Amino acid sequence: MMDKVMAVPPAPATLEQLRRVHSASLIEQIRYVSGAGGGLLDYGDTYATAASYELARLAVGGCCTAVDCIMTGQADNGMALVRPPGHHAEAHRVSGFCLFNNIAVAARHAQVVHGVKRVLIFDFDVHHGNGTQDIFYDDDTVLFVSMHLFAPYFYPGAGALNEAGSSRGRGFTLNVPLPPGVGDWGYNRILDEVVFPKVMAFQPELVLISVGFDAHWQDPLANAGLSLTGYAQITRSLIRLVEEACNGRILFILEGGYHHQVLIAGVHNVLYALLGRDEIQDTLGPTPYAEADITRLLDKLKRQHLPN
Numbered sequence: 001m002m003d004k005v006m007a008v009p010p011a012p013a014t015l016e017q018l019r020r021v022h023s024a025s026l027i028e029q030i031r032y033v034s035g036a037g038g039g040l041l042d043y044g045d046t047y048a049t050a051a052s053y054e055l056a057r058l059a060v061g062g063c064c065t066a067v068d069c070i071m072t073g074q075a076d077n078g079m080a081l082v083r084p085p086g087h088h089a090e091a092h093r094v095s096g097f098c099l100f101n102n103i104a105v106a107a108r109h110a111q112v113v114h115g116v117k118r119v120l121i122f123d124f125d126v127h128h129g130n131g132t133q134d135i136f137y138d139d140d141t142v143l144f145v146s147m148h149l150f151a152p153y154f155y156p157g158a159g160a161l162n163e164a165g166s167s168r169g170r171g172f173t174l175n176v177p178l179p180p181g182v183g184d185w186g187y188n189r190i191l192d193e194v195v196f197p198k199v200m201a202f203q204p205e206l207v208l209i210s211v212g213f214d215a216h217w218q219d220p221l222a223n224a225g226l227s228l229t230g231y232a233q234i235t236r237s238l239i240r241l242v243e244e245a246c247n248g249r250i251l252f253i254l255e256g257g258y259h260h261q262v263l264i265a266g267v268h269n270v271l272y273a274l275l276g277r278d279e280i281q282d283t284l285g286p287t288p289y290a291e292a293d294i295t296r297l298l299d300k301l302k303r304q305h306l307p308n
């Protein structure tokens with residue numbers, strides 16, 4: 001597969017790039033703790049090692065370089081295979097294994113350097129992208145859509161239906177809080193009936209995807225019920241949508257995923273789809289559990305986000 005893919009080495013993000021999203025104090029905290037050999041960055045599970053500051057800057061820089069390749073036509077589309085992940089990192093606060101918000105900095109980079117006016121960020125990691133939401137909550141130039149598991153005690157506890165943006169950004173945050181076990185059919189129905197009409201009305205010029213593979217039914221941290229085939233269907237629908245909406249300019253950015261076999265096959269499947277190939281790797285099959293009914297959630301989503 002690598003013969004067909006252009007591998008782009010990442011350059012570390014500059015302070016200027018990071019400052020478009022993050023406060024100076026957050027950047028300094030990560031640099032300082034990392035420089036001192038590492039340690040916990042919050043009261044939870046987010047830590048730095050001696051290498052983390054450099055690695056986190058490379059992760060952000062890699063996403064910005066991928067945006068450059070797509071916006072200048074050197075690449076048709078892309079996938080940024082970066083660690084650490086980013087979607088929980090807020091403007092002033094690290095969170096949930098995330099130091100800098102890779103996708104948020106990439107979106108701002110596209111706007112500032114390439115003059116992109118409207119960016120769609122679609123997040124279907126099983127956890128809510130609270131950091132990305134925080135950064136763009138009052139912004140009408142970035143439509144943030146998150147599909148995530150929303151259940152008592154499930155991390156990070158944000159992403160309710162009524163969190164829909166503020167001031168100028170009202171209506172530019174779309175949260176789809178899912179009950180456990182929605183599965184392939186439910187995800188695809190919500191995409192077709194709510195998310196895609198909303199996206200087409202927004203007319204994005206660039207689409208960035210937070211893809212986490214922890215919504216798979218075998219993931220040890222969650223129980224969202226997606227299969228690898230379901231992931232591949234969502235990926236293909238997104239690529240088709242983006243071909244219609246903005247010349248196929250789409251960049252997938254890796255977030256979570258805690259079952260190694262799923263993560264490996266899932267990444268392969270995104271690359272197959274981006275290359276226009278038909279094959280799908282799925283040795284684990286569909287969820288053996290009954291899929292949750294989402295009819296009422298769909299009605300509420302339509303009432304709130306698709307008036308008329």
Ligand SMILES: [Zn+2]
Binds near residue numbers: 126214256
């Ligand atoms: Zn996650």
